[in-house]
Amino acid sequence: MIKNSLWKRIFFSYITIVVSMMVMSIYLIYRLNYLNKVTDSIMRADIPFIENGEKLVDCLLEQVRNEKKIPYYS
Secondary structure, three states, X not given: OHHHHHHHHXXXXXXXXXXXXXXXXXXXXXXXXXXXXXXXXXXXXXXXXXXXXXXXXXXXXXXHHHHHHOOOXX
């Protein structure tokens, strides 16, 4: 009878660990999916703004370079 009780405890402990790991895995998959959506929205919205800002800085630097190249005659 004692052996049977020990095996039951081991079995239920194992089942408890497996179920808790499954619950944590499902929760982590859900959170990673949310993080993926946030990252995707950032990539769609913010990256074009950053690229446009870089283009504006390039245009400004090009204008400064062109002003230095052309001599000013009065």
